[in-house]
Amino acid sequence: MEFFEDWPQYFEVAINWSDRLLAGLWTTVQLTLFGGLLAFVIAVTLGLLAGSPNRWLRIPARILIEFFRGVSLVVLLFWLMFVLPQIWMRNPDLPFRDLVYNTFLLGVIALGLNYGAYGAEAVRASLTTVSSGQWEATTALSMSWSHKMRRIIFPQAWALMLPSLANLWVHLLKGSAIAYIMPFVSDFTAELNQLRRPTDIWFSHAFIGLVVYFILALILTVIMQTLEARAKHKLGRGPSLREILSPAPKAVMAEGSAVTVTDPPQDPAGPDSASAKTEGGVRR
């Protein structure tokens, strides 16, 4: 088959263009990191607001979440790229003019808003899954809101939300490939696409691209699994990272048990509406 006979040639071209490919890869990594960071901030903020009992905080947060989740990423991106600058075009005196024309920044914002809204759902759900006894205990000890969130509720919710956030981060990496259609941002996919012009053998490079994205996604998954193991160890529900990483046979057993301890803690008193909702949404 031609496809396999031409492989050496493909690799030669890929190596000749490696500096541009690496530059594109760096752009993709930056999009993933900055987009992921923004998404995380938005997810935690909106998630906490959407989980709050105050309806003046909850309802606006829910509207924002549903809006940015329901609008497709591409539509959001196009709206930021092509519609937002029109406001500045009509009023050239408005501040932040340069930022509105910075497509990389707009890409990061689009990724952050879209996946942040998905993440907010995960944050909210994991907050309601923290057992209600813990919430009641913080009230009994009359802890301040920030104190109880920082020291009691969030560390427990953190271990629960990490698997969903890991999935979303991989989704964000995959979504960042759409930066390929953005003008003035040469991400990895865009640079691969540039290879097609001089070589005309582009589809095998697309395969190389798939492999590279797969490796990136695996790296993200490993990072998040490390974070999850650490969060669980801090809650006393699993081995420490040192135990997992050490080659002793005992540690291998411990790792197995760390994987199985994924059940959220049972809540004995849960007839409130929040935990009844999680009964349907998260646990089952």
Place this chain on the structure above:
Amino acid sequence: MKTRIHAAEIDDPSMVDEEEIRQSPFWDWDFAFDAFPDIFMAFVEVTLLVTVIGSLVAAVLGLVIAILIMVLPKPLAWVVRWVANFIRMTPIVVQLIFVFWAFVWMDALTIGIIVFGVHYATYMSEVYRAGIESVPKGQWEATTALSMSAGRIWRKVVIPQALRSTVPSLGNYAISMFKDTPFLLVIGVAEMVTVAGERGAPVFRTTEVYTIAGLLFLAASYPTAVLINRLEKRLAYAH
């Protein structure tokens, strides 16, 4: 050899007549009503078509993958699982372009349906796997006790029980696929967002067309998500 212009450098609006755009209103209702039918037709003819057929392909193929992983001998099952992982963890944009150039004789819309179907099948296979694992062990033991054939076990006992709890998750993935359909523009399928852009480009009006596209996405995905959420709750209580 930096050939592209850096993003910070585009401060030059000379490509369009800025004065003319500045005179025009930000939102033009006449143009919005004028453009709506085209965008809506693209929505029905391409976006919904890809979503519906793609979801069906994904639902069937996902079940096949899930059963193959459980039935095949270990090394083969491992291969199937990692191929599925590979498809799941790589961007659909690059997959679309890869298949588009690997199968040049194929129609772009067909490629879109196949790629979306296969990509989401790998997600749905995980849902089916969880559903199959949730079938109680006693059911499996009972089929052995009744010495049922393998085909009969899957068709009559396991799958009917496993499918019930999977419906909401499958629906959620169908919604995800729906919201991913604009990725089809990278292989030149005239789906809704592309048509919206084409409609707006000649007159330099982007506000209306992209807003209409976004609102159509919201209008279709939000009610479906609410319905699926209700179904999920009902199924959870029924259990």
